[in-house]
Amino acid sequence: NAGVTQTPKFQVLKTGQSMTLQCAQDMNHNSMYWYRQDPGMGLRLIYYSASEGTTDKGEVPNGYNVSRLNKREFSLRLESAAPSQTSVYFCASRGGAIYEQYFGPGTRLTVT
Amino acid sequence: DQQVKQNSPSLSVQEGRISILNCDYTNSMFDYFLWYKKYPAEGPTFLISISSIKDKNEDGRFTVFLNKSAKHLSLHIVPSQPGDSAVYFCAASGGTGNQFYFGTGTSLTVIP
Numbered sequence: 451n452a453g454v455t456q457t458p459k460f461q462v463l464k465t466g467q468s469m470t471l472q473c474a475q476d477m478n479h480n481s482m483y484w485y486r487q488d489p490g491m492g493l494r495l496i497y498y499s500a501s502e503g504t505t506d507k508g509e510v511p512n513g514y515n516v517s518r519l520n521k522r523e524f525s526l527r528l529e530s531a532a533p534s535q536t537s538v539y540f541c542a543s544r545g546g547a548i549y550e551q552y553f554g555p556g557t558r559l560t561v562t
Numbered sequence: 563d564q565q566v567k568q569n570s571p572s573l574s575v576q577e578g579r580i581s582i583l584n585c586d587y588t589n590s591m592f593d594y595f596l597w598y599k600k601y602p603a604e605g606p607t608f609l610i611s612i613s614s615i616k617d618k619n620e621d622g623r624f625t626v627f628l629n630k631s632a633k634h635l636s637l638h639i640v641p642s643q644p645g646d647s648a649v650y651f652c653a654a655s656g657g658t659g660n661q662f663y664f665g666t667g668t669s670l671t672v673i674p
Contacts, residue, residue, distance in 0.1 A: 454605070481660065492566075492651060492666040493606070500660050508661060540605050549594050549655060551662065553605030 451476055454554035456541050462560045463531045471526040471557050473541030481544040482524035483508075483551065484516060486537040493540065499524055531561045565589045566654050568665035576673050581639040583668050585652035588633065592654040592663075597626060597637050600649045600667070609650070610637070642672045 454475045463469055475482065480501045485493040485508075495508030499518040513535060515527045524543075528535055538558050542551040567586045575581045585595075593614040598606035612619040612626045612635070619626050625638045639646055649667045 483662075485664075490571075490666055492564075492568075493653075493664040495661060495663075498660060500658075506660070509663075542605075549596060549611060550608040553598075553607070555605050556603075 453477065454541055454543055454552050456539075456554035456557050458557060459555065460558050462562065463528075464562055465532060467531050468527070468529050469531065469559075470528075471539055471541075471559075472523070473525065473554060474523045475541075475543040475552070476522065477543060477545060477552065478521070479543035479545035479552070480521070482518065483542040483544070484514075484524070484526045485540045485542065486510065487540060487556075488537050496526065496539075528559075531559075533561045535559065536561045563588075564666070565592075566652060566663045566665040568652060568668050570668050571666070572669040572671070574671045574673060575642045577644060578641045581637075581642045581646065581670055581672070583637040583639075583650050583652075583670065585635045585637075585665050586633060587635075587654050587663075589654070589656060589663075590633070591656040593657075594655045595626070595628060595635050596653045596655075596662075597624075598651045598653060598664075599646075600651065606651060639670075642670075644672045644674050646670060647672050 457472045483498045484496040497516040502521045541554045544551045596611040597609040600606040652665045
């Protein structure tokens, strides 16, 4: 099992460019999450999907959109990147009644 | 407003001694708490958790204590080992369990 995979690992964007971060899990989990990690801020929830076909906003959703493509895949889109979106992005999944989340290795995004 | 706080950004401990990491929360609706460990350039990995119906949970060298009246939890690592050097995040969830709130992390260094 690969667990949770994320692509790309690194990305540099110019202000105003768009991109999609991809996430996939092979654990048959219902719930998937997108977080960003910034120095001194911990992990903050951007969006989550409690089950296939549903998505909900987290703490910091502005500037982002998500798509739960199927049970395995959950993508995060930046339509017009801003320097404030420079961060490390983590995708996570969780199954059933279990609270523990499984995290991917992260995507380091720099917006110049 | 940070609902989960880790007030110590860093902690250094001698190998073999006890490490105590602390976490405070403000939302009385939180009913499940987790600790994650994170190495550089990797995603967080689940370490140990506790439900609000308990005040202690133990797993090998790791013990989590919950004081609901003080809205405080702590992670004890005994004995500490150099491989424990990492950033530790506490997280909390309540209600549906779909949203998780993370602290800002404590960087633990175990000195050989």
